[in-house]
Amino acid sequence: MIGKLTAELTAxxxxxxxxxxxxxxxxxxxxxxxxxxxxxxxxxxGAQDTAHKHxxxxxxxxxxxxxxxxxxxxxxxxxAGFPSIPLAIARPDLKITAVDSVGKKVRFLNQCAQELAxxxxxxxxxxxxxxxxxxxxxxxxxxxxxxxxxxLPTLLELALPFVKTGGLFAAYKGPAAAQEVDDARKALDAxxxxxxxxxxxxxxxxAQRTMVFVRKIRPCPAHFPRKxxxxxxxxxxx
Numbered sequence: 540m541i542g543k544l545t546a547e548l549t550a551x552x553x554x555x556x557x558x559x560x561x562x563x564x565x566x567x568x569x570x571x572x573x574x575x576x577x578x579x580x581x582x583x584x585g586a587q588d589t590a591h592k593h594x595x596x597x598x599x600x601x602x603x604x605x606x607x608x609x610x611x612x613x614x615x616x617x618x619a620g621f622p623s624i625p626l627a628i629a630r631p632d633l634k635i636t637a638v639d640s641v642g643k644k645v646r647f648l649n650q651c652a653q654e655l656a657x658x659x660x661x662x663x664x665x666x667x668x669x670x671x672x673x674x675x676x677x678x679x680x681x682x683x684x685x686x687x688x689x690x691l692p693t694l695l696e697l698a699l700p701f702v703k704t705g706g707l708f709a710a711y712k713g714p715a716a717a718q719e720v721d722d723a724r725k726a727l728d729a730x731x732x733x734x735x736x737x738x739x740x741x742x743x744x745x746a747q748r749t750m751v752f753v754r755k756i757r758p759c760p761a762h763f764p765r766k767x768x769x770x771x772x773x774x775x776x777x
Contacts, residue, residue, distance in 0.1 A: 541568045541586045545594040549629075552602035556629060563628045563655045564594060570654070571619060574647050591742040597622030598629055600684065600709055603737045603750050608632050610681040613701050615667050616640075616688035620648050622711065623684070627652070627660045636680075637662040638670060668767040671700035678703050678758060686711035691719035691751065692726045692774035699730045700759045708732065708753040716749035725776025731757035 542561030549556055556564070568589060600606065600622060609632050614623035617637035627635050639645050639662065648662035663670065670676050683698045683706075691710060698708045712719060720727075720734050727734055732753040739748050764770055 540565050541590050541594070544586065544590045545598075545625075548590065548595045549598055549602075552599075554598060554601055554629065560628050563657075564625070566655055567620070567624055567628065567651060570647075570651055574619075578643055588742075592746070593621050594625050596711065596741050596748060597625040597686070599711075599739050599741075599748070599750065600626065601629060603739065604707065604709060604752060606630065606633070606682065609634065611679065612636070612682045612684060613638060613676075613680045615683060615685045615694075615697055615701070617648060617662065618644055618687070620651060622686050623660070624648070624651055624655075624657070626684075627657045628655070631657070631659060633659055635660045636676075638665055638667060640664070640666045666767055667697040667701075668764045668770060671697065671764045676701060681706045683708045684711070685709075689771060690774065691716075691723040692777050693770045695723055695726045695730050695732060695753065696764045696770040696775060699732055699753065699755055700764055702755045704731075704755055704758055706755050708755065710751040710753070712749045712751050714747045714749065716751050720751060722777065726774065727753070729775050730759050730763060731755055 542564035545564055546556040546561050612633050612635045614637045617623050617639045623635050623637045637648050642664050645662045645664040652660040677700055680701045683701050685694050694710055702708055732755055735752045737750045741748055
């Protein structure tokens with residue numbers, strides 16, 4: 540069972556997944572496989588690869604960073620629910636908002652949350668460029684996460700407007716993350732962020748990953764984020 544396998548992987552980092560969490564991971568995997576047969580949610584398939592490359596990778600945040608009890612979290616470009624669904628399963632105390640611009644993905648996420656009884660989770664069908672300007676979401680979150688969404692200069696403009704001053708943005712990246720941080724120096728300065736990198740490995744150490752942590756040290760200027768498609772087409776400083 541994929542839940543038990545994931546629990547064995549995370550136990551090495553003192554992250555215990557109880558039987559309820561394991562059962563929820565099993566149920567989420569079943570839903571993911573069924574949905575993937577209807578529309579493309581993820582290219583990674585099979586229990587072994589999903590446990591390592593999706594579940595374990597998503598949960599790496601919990602041993603790489605101190606995530607306070609009851610923290611408010613926003614997952615931008617949430618897609619099939621990585622990292623937000625595994626995080627909600629492992630840490631039901633978190634208040635997680637998942638955002639995606641594709642309606643069928645948002646419907647899938649809300650169905651998962653309902654059927655898995657993830658009471659602190661909700662998904663919104665919105666563009667980050669618009670949501671980040673709304674007062675009820677702007678600078679309201681302790682933590683923002685993004686996985687496999689965009690290059691860092693673009694991601695920073697989409698993510699940091701959601702984060703409280705003093706809060707954190709965590710970008711899940713591959714081995715080229717250091718170059719992305721170099722490319723994002725002007726964006727970091729413009730948006731009030733300071734970056735730090737943490738490396739880790741998945742799938743028996745064969746795949747190297749990097750978590751880019753960006754601490755928000757001051758509020759973002761009011762004109763960020765810019766309207767779509769400017770953050771992607773003309774990233775700050777690029």
